[in-house]
Amino acid sequence: MHQTTNTILMIRPINFRMNEQTAVNNYYQKVLDNLLPSTVNAKAQQEFDDYVEKLKSFGVNVVVVSDTEEHDTPDSIFPNNWVSFHQDGTVALYPMFAENRRLERREDVLEVLEEKGFVIENIVDYTSAEEEGIFLEGTGSLLLDRINKKAYCALSPRADEDLFIEFCEDFEYTPVVFTANQTVNEKRKAIYHTNVMMCLAETFAVVCLACIDDKKERKNLLKHLKEDGKEVIDITEDQVNNFAGNMLQVRGTDDERFLVMSQAAFNSLTQSQISRINKHCKIISSSLDTIEVCGGGSARCMMAEVFLPKK
Template sequence: MSQTTNTILMIRPVNFRMNEQTAVNNYFQEDLNIKNAEINAKAQVEFDDFVEKLRAVGVNVIVENDDELMDTPDSIFPNNWVSFHENGDVGLYPMFAENRRRERRDEVFIRLEKEGFQINNIIDYTSAEDEGFFLEGTGSILLDRINSKAYCALSPRADEELFIEFCEDFEYTPVVFTAYQNVDGKRLAIYHTNVMMCLAEKFSVICLDSIDDKKERKNVIKNLKQDGKVIIEINESQMHQFAGNMLQVKGENDQRYLVMSKAAHDSLTPKQVADIERFCPILSSSLETIETCGGGSARCMMAEVFLPKV
């Protein structure tokens, strides 16, 4: 069992814009006041530059183009609708926004099989959408694959019962909590776990300040320490620069990298950078348009492929 992979699936956008259906509870999104075509063109440049940087260090990036006819403004964030596992299982997840449900496409599975990956079994939770329950993939669920633990911050996009069901199906021990952010003077639930927390092999970057309940915070710390993870804390303003939205990947010769956006990297203190670089180098790329309009960052753009090779 491995915590990191060398293979990443990414979806190149064709209709990227601010998604009005997700803005209701993604408080990271902002309107840029420029034409959608311009937003999409800028997002494509950011996407291509990011892919190039990943490939330059030896990450195997499989790029699938979005389908223009689908009108899926958030397709650039595939990790919310699918997860790929070492035993050949695939998880399919129920999405809060109706226009995001169209992102789930068989073409993606066909492409992975063409690339030599084996899909044995699809575990489909999407019928929960009919009941109004959601669990948005590895946006909602942070997997400690080595220690078989799954962390989940509950929100309108992460239902506790569905999360427990996932943990039973995939044999993970659940660690449940709620994380909050300040929005117009109120403490509101953060929409995805992976914007306030990152799990790497030997460390975790986490905004502990966002877990308001002391017992829940203690429990998260206890679980991380139990598994020998070094905790690297970020504050809420760094979280708003997407400093929690990071992913550790493998490049050439199994070299690990912690991948993040330029905004996230720039928000870190020299000590935090040094703490991370004790474990692996940082790889960052400018994702300004994608972050501003999409309310997601580097981690959200990468769906990890752990599937076995045929």
């Protein structure tokens, strides 16, 4: 069992823009008023390409599949919400909140992985829940501790508790449930994805404890992390707004571990937080400014981890 992988699936955008359908509960998205849509898309593509090159330069195996013109899928750059890949050859498909995001699910993406020698044994499909207005958006909603078999989930309009429990039963994970909030116009509102305020690595976790208003839930989360021997690195809500929670640990050359984040996330960290992370692994950061502002997602959201077995 591994917590981290060397292979990442990424989808190169061709019609990237702010998605009106997700903006209703993703409070990180903004419109770049003075830029033409084509300019926004070109900037996002440049950031994407630079990011892929940077990952590859550290020995990360990146499988890039291009988005298609067939559908209007402005958020296709965030594939981790519709699919997850598991070590026993299982693929899970997830129900998505925004109707135009459901069009991101593509069989040919799975075929590309099979062509590259990855084995898909079976598919667990939760997408029919969309018909009942129930959602669970992949590893945006679920943070999987694959070694200790625990799944962490911040409930929100995009993360349904019953469906989360069903996932945990199917995949044999212990559920750890809580609510994470952010302040929007002086009101506390649910953060749309768990992976915006928390990152789970092999020997540490980065988490914004201030987002968890319920003391019992906060205590329970800490109890689980500490009993699994993870160092807890606390970040502030302001750092969450700079996507410092949206990080992922990956493996590069010779299985070296790296924590991947955006430049904005890195710039928001204190020297003390950086040195605490560096005790565990090195940091890779890349500028994702346009993608973060318009998409409301960052480095972690762009990577779907591939844990499938090879032929």
